[in-house]
Amino acid sequence: MKIQHKMTWWLGALSALALTACQPESQNAQSQASESAQKVYRVTSELTKFPVVMHDGQGGVSGFEAELLQEIAKKQGFQIEYNIDNWAGLLKKITSGETDILLGSVTITDERRQSMDFTESVLPYQTGLMVQPAFLDAQKFSDLRGKRVNLRKNTVYEKLVPLFSTDNGKNMVYPDNVWGQVKSLLDGESDAMVGASITLEYYKNQHPEKKFHIIYEPDAKISHYGWAVKKGNTELLAKLNQGLAQAKSDGTYDALYNKYWPNSARPQ
Incomplete structure (x- = not known):
């Protein structure tokens, strides 16, 4: 009976060890599967437009707008991949559907709203x-x-x-x-x-x-940069606007703004 009891105990211990060893692999696999299942959105910008978007030529992207979008992507559960074009090419790509998001000092205007949709204000300026x-x-x-x-x-x-x-x-x-x-x-x-x-x-x-x-002209109006998406892409527009609202409420937006414009008042 004692031998049988010891055998049962050892079998139980081995099973527990095997289960424990498998858990990290299982959790890692689930994490990888979740990441691979995330929607990937194509983002187009110019090569460099200080200080809102800067590509380092090795896949790295920095700048106020780029870093803000990266933070929003994490919180909204999607991924982004960049491609680079000149200014004229940017506007053509969004209307043709060759990209999902235009980023980098894109002013919101009534004329542009005719061919593309815009998020809420990303950056106000004069x-x-x-x-x-x-x-x-x-x-x-x-x-x-x-x-x-x-x-x-x-x-x-x-x-x-x-x-x-x-x-x-x-x-x-x-x-x-x-x-x-x-x-x-x-x-x-x-x-x-x-x-x-x-x-x-x-x-x-x-x-x-x-x-x-x-x-600055004394009567100059405040204009706004926004992120443009293809006309009618309400799903993506909602994700971006929700992310913007969250970033502005949780301090992410202000932290990034102060990083690039320390001691500068933001136009309201």
Whole structure:
């Protein structure tokens, strides 16, 4: 009887050990299955648009909008994969269905709403003018009329060209991207740069030695960047808006904002 009792005890112990050993593998398998079952959304952005999205060329992505979307993806239970295009290509990809989300300083406008849907505001901003220290006395945009003003074509800022342009527009400078705008100012090839407050404030802080001055029109309205999705994709739009609301309520949004714009008031 004692031998039988010992055998029973050892068999029970071995079974328990085997069960315990299998549990981590089982849990790991379940975790991997859950991860692989997550929806993967295609995100398209420009290569670099400081400080909202920056690709490092090795698969890493940083920046306010990119990191905010990554946090939302974790909480909403989906994955994202990036592809890169130029500005004109971004807008075409969302309307054709070649991508799911447009990210990176995409202004919400009534015109764009005709062909794509937008989330709630991701970033509020004002249109500003960053100028060289030689124009420190300038108080309004029209004070820079006839000066070498740089801005990007096919953006919401192009409508300001008549305000600055003289001599058939020979004074206007049109870089291909935001960094090109900044470099033009840094190198003294232009006198002023038109852009969003969040971009201008970021680069002003990055280059205090240049003593750039930023002008805002006193009656300038607040505009908003949002994430664009294909027209009618209500499921994805709901996920993104729910994630945004949660990020703003749990402190995630504010922490990221303060990371990129420390001590800067957010336009309301």
